[in-house]
Amino acid sequence: MLSIKNLHATVHGKEILQGVDLEIGAGEVHAIMGPNGSGKSTLSYVLSGREGYEVTEGEVVYNGKNLLELEVHERAAEGIFLAFQYPVEIPGVSSMNFLRTSLNSIRRYRGEEEISAVDFLKLVRATAKSLEMDDKLLQRPVNVGFSGGEKKRNEVLQMSLLEPSLAVLDETDSGLDIDALKAVADGVNALRAPDRSSLVITHYQRLLSYIVPDFVHVLADGKIAASGDKELALELEKNGYAMLGLEDTEAA
Amino acid sequence: MTSSVQPLTDPVVEKYRAQYAAKGSELPGSARDWVNSLRNQALSALSRNGLPTRRVESWKYTDLRNLHRAEFAAAAGAEVTAADLTPYKLEDAYVAVFVDGQYAPAFSDLGDLPEGLSFSSMADALALGNEELLADLGEAVDVELPGLGALNTALMQDGGVCRIADNVSVEKPIQLIFVSTENSSAEIHLRNLIGAGANSNATVMQSYVSLGASTGFCNVVTEAVLEQGANLRNVTHQVQSGTAWHIGLTSAQIKRDAHFESFVLSSGGRLSRNEIRVRLGGEGADCTLNGIALVRDRQHCDNTTDVDHAKSHCHSSQVYKNVLDDRSHTVFQGRVHVAPDAQKTDAHQMNRNLLLSRNAQADSKPELIIHADDVKCSHGATVGDLDQEALFYLQSRGIDAVTARNMMVQAFAAELVEAMPNDSIRSYLETAMSSWLETLNSVEEAA
Ligand SMILES: Nc1ncnc2c1ncn2[C@@H]1O[C@H](COP(=O)(O)OP(=O)(O)OP(=O)(O)O)[C@@H](O)[C@H]1O
Ligand SMILES: [Mg+2]
Numbered sequence: 001m002l003s004i005k006n007l008h009a010t011v012h013g014k015e016i017l018q019g020v021d022l023e024i025g026a027g028e029v030h031a032i033m034g035p036n037g038s039g040k041s042t043l044s045y046v047l048s049g050r051e052g053y054e055v056t057e058g059e060v061v062y063n064g065k066n067l068l069e070l071e072v073h074e075r076a077a078e079g080i081f082l083a084f085q086y087p088v089e090i091p092g093v094s095s096m097n098f099l100r101t102s103l104n105s106i107r108r109y110r111g112e113e114e115i116s117a118v119d120f121l122k123l124v125r126a127t128a129k130s131l132e133m134d135d136k137l138l139q140r141p142v143n144v145g146f147s148g149g150e151k152k153r154n155e156v157l158q159m160s161l162l163e164p165s166l167a168v169l170d171e172t173d174s175g176l177d178i179d180a181l182k183a184v185a186d187g188v189n190a191l192r193a194p195d196r197s198s199l200v201i202t203h204y205q206r207l208l209s210y211i212v213p214d215f216v217h218v219l220a221d222g223k224i225a226a227s228g229d230k231e232l233a234l235e236l237e238k239n240g241y242a243m244l245g246l247e248d249t250e251a252a
Numbered sequence: 253m254t255s256s257v258q259p260l261t262d263p264v265v266e267k268y269r270a271q272y273a274a275k276g277s278e279l280p281g282s283a284r285d286w287v288n289s290l291r292n293q294a295l296s297a298l299s300r301n302g303l304p305t306r307r308v309e310s311w312k313y314t315d316l317r318n319l320h321r322a323e324f325a326a327a328a329g330a331e332v333t334a335a336d337l338t339p340y341k342l343e344d345a346y347v348a349v350f351v352d353g354q355y356a357p358a359f360s361d362l363g364d365l366p367e368g369l370s371f372s373s374m375a376d377a378l379a380l381g382n383e384e385l386l387a388d389l390g391e392a393v394d395v396e397l398p399g400l401g402a403l404n405t406a407l408m409q410d411g412g413v414c415r416i417a418d419n420v421s422v423e424k425p426i427q428l429i430f431v432s433t434e435n436s437s438a439e440i441h442l443r444n445l446i447g448a449g450a451n452s453n454a455t456v457m458q459s460y461v462s463l464g465a466s467t468g469f470c471n472v473v474t475e476a477v478l479e480q481g482a483n484l485r486n487v488t489h490q491v492q493s494g495t496a497w498h499i500g501l502t503s504a505q506i507k508r509d510a511h512f513e514s515f516v517l518s519s520g521g522r523l524s525r526n527e528i529r530v531r532l533g534g535e536g537a538d539c540t541l542n543g544i545a546l547v548r549d550r551q552h553c554d555n556t557t558d559v560d561h562a563k564s565h566c567h568s569s570q571v572y573k574n575v576l577d578d579r580s581h582t583v584f585q586g587r588v589h590v591a592p593d594a595q596k597t598d599a600h601q602m603n604r605n606l607l608l609s610r611n612a613q614a615d616s617k618p619e620l621i622i623h624a625d626d627v628k629c630s631h632g633a634t635v636g637d638l639d640q641e642a643l644f645y646l647q648s649r650g651i652d653a654v655t656a657r658n659m660m661v662q663a664f665a666a667e668l669v670e671a672m673p674n675d676s677i678r679s680y681l682e683t684a685m686s687s688w689l690e691t692l693n694s695v696e697e698a699a
Contacts, residue, residue, distance in 0.1 A: 072644065073653065093663045101651055
């Protein structure tokens with residue numbers, strides 16, 4: 001599904017990713033852990049095509065396509081979804097208009113019919129309900145005045161509506177209370193399917209006991225420093241990054 | 253104030269004097285002494301004061317020299333069909349259409365005016381000497397002020413005269429559509445007069461449109477007199493062709509407890525100015541002045557306001573938003589004057605500018621002159637570009653760059669349109685904004 005080879009990327013002239021190799025197969029859940037500033041969010045931005053994140057070397061092939069050639073919105077329409085570490089507030093843009101424009105843009109790209117206003121409303125209500133999210137929030141502009149946890153739930157709501165084939169979740173668990181964490185994990189698990197994969201960026205083992213990963217990787221200094229199965233996350237939780245010979249900046 | 257122009261030798265003023273001398277007898281109302289005297293007084297004010305130059309404070313950012321150099325022809329009078337006008341007509345409204353500055357009853361839709369609402373074209377009212385309907389003519393416009401008000405009064409040709417009787421609420425909006433025909437290069441002096449009776453309620457919309465390219469010049473003055481407790485909303489949409497000239501002055505007298513609301517959406521004209529002068533002349537009077545300018549290429553759009561808080565307990569609120577692309581230029585000058593005994597004044601003013609191009613320029617100049625001590629006044633101005641993070645967020649959800657940019661521009665300006673209580677005007681303005689967005693440069697070109 002996703003094949004990253006020797007990926008180097010710079011931000012403002014500074015090399016952040018220094019040769020990332022990662023293979024994600026269909027239906028797999030991969031977790032990425034790693035110290036602050038190691039490049040986890042940078043990797044997620046490079047995958048989604050954010051301006052200013054320049055790939056200097058390497059390749060990313062997604063479902064047989066050269067991902068790096070696609071525009072941001074095309075990547076989304078091809079099934080890549082990024083749940084932001086810091087979701088953006090957009091005053092003046094109504095949540096419902098945003099969600100509907102998003103869903104219909106993706107449907108149009110795929111040659112599918114647009115969703116009707118009535119069906120859309122039903123779909124959003126049902127999805128919000130399944131995530132235990134108050135749909136009154138959606139009467140506000142996008143993320144405006146949402147609490148940290150509400151913003152994260154809103155990311156998962158969008159993911160559930162768009163049904164991506166590759167979901168990249170960047171610290172979607174941070175700042176969540178236990179109930180919210182469970183709701184978020186349920187949302188991710190509900191999407192699990194043989195043709196869908198996810199890349200879960202997290203600092204905490206806690207999330208991984210709800211979303212059980214097939215593989216766990218440690219990103220350090222812009223490279224994958226270690227890979228293993230879910231046991232690796234447990235060991236890291238116990239011993240910190242020092243066990244990999246890395247400086248432990250996490251007060252885990 | 254001493255004027256730096258030499259009035260009697262200004263060739264432009266001379267041109268207009270000559271024009272009046274030659275053609276004055278053909279202007280409507282020339283058989284009426286009081287009309288002639290109104291025109292003559294205005295002409296002598298024009299001769300004394302000259303035309304505004306950038307040395308005059310209120311015209312500091314708008315240079316009329318190119319306008320004065322341009323040549324204008326008599327109205328072209330190209331063929332117009334009813335279908336040409338359909339996109340500009342409000343749904344569910346009383347509509348008066350003016351083609352190249354002349355009332356065109358055939359295109360108008362004034363069939364069954366409700367009791368208490370009178371309408372006449374200005375030309376007819378002047379020609380008939382309808383002193384009752386024109387009682388307020390010249391009441392709200394000071395021909396001595398720098399601007400084109402004196403010129404307008406001297407040469408006014410046509411326009412709409414609306415009178416709403418005391419205690420009458422007119423449910424449907426009254427729309428005045430001023431059409432420039434294709435290739436028109438006419439100079440047109442339009443004069444509108446709105447008399448809002450005590451405790452009356454009405455909405456007037458003025459649309460200035462070009463059918464095809466036009467290089468004409470539209471000099472329009474709208475006078476409004478609001479009697480005690482009247483509510484008047486005046487919505488202006490100026491979408492003339494990008495080669496046309498538009499100088500507008502709206503002058504409103506607001507009496508006790510009356511409420512005046514103005515909204516101006518401008519996207520047309522190579523040079524346009526919407527000047528609004530409001531006198532809050534009775535206790536408890538208030539005004540809301542909002543506007544949006546959408547400009548591109550080398551368009552220049554000037555919104556200048558002057559609110560005179562003459563009495564206590566009056567409110568004024570102004571929000572002007574500009575969206576600028578390419579090498580366009582906007583001006584916002586907001587002057588609020590609070591008289592010594594205008595205590596408990598509440599006056600707020602905000603100007604926000606969204607630059608879609610590095611080469612665009614937004615000038616903003618608030619001016620608060622406060623002679624009372626118990627007042628609440630504020631002003632502010634912002635200039636910014638699109639939030640890149642928000643754009644990325646939208647795009648990461650599958651929305652293409654142009655749609656994302658348009659959503660952000662809409663978000664910037666839409667609140668002023670959304671606040672419009674009349675459904676047909678709101679949807680008209682929304683359509684107008686979307687049409688403008690659709691013709692914007694692609695994102696790559698803009699970058
Ligand atoms: N716009 C930018 N300009 C300069 N440096 C940047 C920029 N964005 C990221 N960086 C740097 O890139 C490095 C990697 O940042 P990134 O956000 O990818 O880390 P992360 O692994 O997600 O960290 P965290 O666990 O704290 O979220 C950091 O040193 C950061 O300061
Ligand atoms: Mg991060």
